[in-house]
Amino acid sequence: xxxxxxxxxxxxxxxxxxxxxxxxxxxxxxxxxxxxxxxxxxxxxxxxxxxxxxxxxxxxxxxxxxxxxxxxxxxxxxxxxxxxxxxxxxxxxxxxxxxxxxxxxxxxxxxxxxxxxxxxx
RNA sequence: CCAGGGGGCUGGGCAGCCGCGUUGUCGUGAUCUCACCCGGGACAUGCAGCGAGGAAAGUCCGGGCUCCACGAAACGAGGGUGGCGGGUAACGCCCGCCGGACGCGAGUCCAGGGAAAGUGCCACAGAGAGUAUACCGCCGAUGGAGGGAGACCUCACAGGCAAGGGUGAAAGGGUGCGGUAAAAGCGCACCGGGGCGGUGGCGACAUCGCUCGCACGGCAAACCCCACCCGGAGCAAGGCCAAAUAGGGGUGCCGCGUCUUCGGACAGGUGCGUUUCGCACCGAGGCAUCCGGGUUGGCUGCUCGAGCUGCGGGGCAAUCCGCGGCCCAGAUGAAUGGCUGCCCUUGCGAGGCAGGUGCCCCGAGCGAUCGGUGGCAUACCGUUUGCAAGACAGAACCCGGCUUACAGGCCCCCUGGCACU
Numbered sequence: 238x239x240x241x242x243x244x245x246x247x248x249x250x251x252x253x254x255x256x257x258x259x260x261x262x263x264x265x266x267x268x269x270x271x272x273x274x275x276x277x278x279x280x281x282x283x284x285x286x287x288x289x290x291x292x293x294x295x296x297x298x299x300x301x302x303x304x305x306x307x308x309x310x311x312x313x314x315x316x317x318x319x320x321x322x323x324x325x326x327x328x329x330x331x332x333x334x335x336x337x338x339x340x341x342x343x344x345x346x347x348x349x350x351x352x353x354x355x356x357x358x
Numbered sequence: 359c360c361a362g363g364g365g366g367c368u369g370g371g372c373a374g375c376c377g378c379g380u381u382g383u384c385g386u387g388a389u390c391u392c393a394c395c396c397g398g399g400a401c402a403u404g405c406a407g408c409g410a411g412g413a414a415a416g417u418c419c420g421g422g423c424u425c426c427a428c429g430a431a432a433c434g435a436g437g438g439u440g441g442c443g444g445g446u447a448a449c450g451c452c453c454g455c456c457g458g459a460c461g462c463g464a465g466u467c468c469a470g471g472g473a474a475a476g477u478g479c480c481a482c483a484g485a486g487a488g489u490a491u492a493c494c495g496c497c498g499a500u501g502g503a504g505g506g507a508g509a510c511c512u513c514a515c516a517g518g519c520a521a522g523g524g525u526g527a528a529a530g531g532g533u534g535c536g537g538u539a540a541a542a543g544c545g546c547a548c549c550g551g552g553g554c555g556g557u558g559g560c561g562a563c564a565u566c567g568c569u570c571g572c573a574c575g576g577c578a579a580a581c582c583c584c585a586c587c588c589g590g591a592g593c594a595a596g597g598c599c600a601a602a603u604a605g606g607g608g609u610g611c612c613g614c615g616u617c618u619u620c621g622g623a624c625a626g627g628u629g630c631g632u633u634u635c636g637c638a639c640c641g642a643g644g645c646a647u648c649c650g651g652g653u654u655g656g657c658u659g660c661u662c663g664a665g666c667u668g669c670g671g672g673g674c675a676a677u678c679c680g681c682g683g684c685c686c687a688g689a690u691g692a693a694u695g696g697c698u699g700c701c702c703u704u705g706c707g708a709g710g711c712a713g714g715u716g717c718c719c720c721g722a723g724c725g726a727u728c729g730g731u732g733g734c735a736u737a738c739c740g741u742u743u744g745c746a747a748g749a750c751a752g753a754a755c756c757c758g759g760c761u762u763a764c765a766g767g768c769c770c771c772c773u774g775g776c777a778c779u
Contacts, residue, residue, distance in 0.1 A: 243691070250691080279691065289415095290751055294695090297378095301696040304377070330697065 244279040244316055253279065253318040257344050261336040263325030264299070267318040268344040276311045278303045282321035295321045298330065302337050310341045 244250065256269025271277060280299045282292045299319045311317060325333070 281691085288751075293692095293752060296691090297693095297695050301377075305696090 244277050244318070249316065250279060250281065250318060253316045256316070257347070259340040259343050259348075261340050262322070263328045263333050263336060264322055265320040266337070266340040266344060267320065268312055268315050268341075270314060271316045276307050276313060276315065276317070278307060278311075278317045278319070280319050280321070286321050286323065287326065291326060292321075295325060298333070302330075302333055306334070306337050306341065310338060310345075312341070312345055 244253070253267045253269045256267055259266045259268075280296045280303075282295050282299075284292075286292055286295065299321070303317065303319065307317065
């Protein structure tokens with residue numbers, strides 16, 4: 238039973254940004270292989286979304302989503318990062334759940350939007 | 359009942375399923391580890407306890423704590439505070455009181471020391487703005503000119519005045535009477551103000567008496583003066599452990615010794631051994647500065663504290679004292695949650711609906727009125743049902759304040775008005 242762990246350093250978040258990218262109305266899912274670290278997740282909600290109360294609530298709801306979905310549908314040995322979007326604030330929970338399942342499936346099949354940060358280094 | 363003033367409290371409730379953080383003389387373990395057992399530690403899991411706010415916010419004051427600096431201290435610089443008394447660890451906070459301004463009142467507001475130490479400023483308007491002034495105006499007693507027999511009249515030249523008009527935020531005390539040619543603290547009364555004294559009060563101050571004809575406009579959130587207070591930086595403070603870097607390069611300054619047959623020898627430096635001394639290595643580098651490279655993990659600080667609460671007592675109060683009880687977040691990409699149901703509050707909509715209310719109908723009664731499986735209406739009270747909404751806002755070392763944000767609800771005291779008894 239691989240336990241879910243979180244990613245927490247800035248470098249890991251930046252690395253995830255170069256992986257697969259699937260955008261949904263409420264959030265953007267990033268997925269990237271992490272070289273045998275198991276399933277890990279991270280959440281990013283920027284100041285643009287709202288004040289501390291709004292951001293914290295969004296993180297908690299995302300965390301609840303990920304804990305429910307990842308053990309079954311998550312990509313093994315990948316880092317999963319959810320980025321909050323404006324429309325995800327107080328979005329219907331069932332919709333979010335469906336969108337996450339959809340996004341994970343797309344990611345599993347290797348389909349995603351092109352990485353945002355194009356060509357660097 | 360209407361309008362208003364002051365103060366305090368609260369900040370949705372209950373339940374179910376699935377989760378998170380932390381604590382435990384707690385239980386479990388074919389797990390890992392110290393070191394094989396015992397035992398300890400780690401990890402997982404079960405159980406039990408606890409788990410955001412009144413502002414956790416802004417980071418504006420005051421402290422605790424930590425490190426740094428410092429001979430006590432004084433003076434100076436810089437910053438702050440500013441009626442008086444009290445509370446406090448302390449404060450720029452709080453309470454009470456004083457003074458002023460506003461309000462019919464309950465009450466509210468005040469950066470509220472000094473303008474008689476000095477400097478400075480007072481825009482515009484206005485004649486004049488702090489050495490007062492004279493635009494319009496008033497007078498013209500006195501002197502002058504003219505007239506008249508004279509009383510006196512005319513002129514407004516000398517001159518007198520600052521009452522009235524006008525300007526302004528402010529015009530060098532105010533009102534009234536007397537006085538005068540017209541005026542003026544010129545005189546008087548009252549009010550205001552200065553000085554001296556008495557009384558009351560811890561005090562700010564109040565009050566009374568005498569006295570002075572009035573001198574002292576405003577601004578100190580202008581400089582300034584006076585009194586009092588203040589060392590600096592902050593939990594990314596500070597402490598411990600682990601890991602990593604392995605000694606690279608540039609520039610500047612100083613130095614690079616003596617002998618030599620150029621192989622070395624001596625002097626010198628470093629390390630080791632207990633030492634005279636021996637062995638090994640170095641024999642050109644040293645210092646300063648800049649660049650480059652590496653680490654930016656864990657534990658601790660870290661939550662029991664100027665703590666919360668009940669009762670009793672002192673005090674008008676802020677608050678203090680005594681006794682008893684309680685343990686109440688410690689996260690770190692940052693726990694305290696996700697979903698659902700019922701209830702509560704508010705708003706919007708729907709159904710006349712077994713209630714109320716109004717009208718009608720029928721019946722009874724002389725009548726007030728009463729009765730009805732009766733009809734209609736219902737905006738109001740109520741009821742059923744559907745939908746929506748439930749504020750401001752998330753601890754980050756900890757306290758005491760201030761300020762700002764905030765849906766709704768509850769309680770207490772007081773004022774003015776209306777009505778009733």
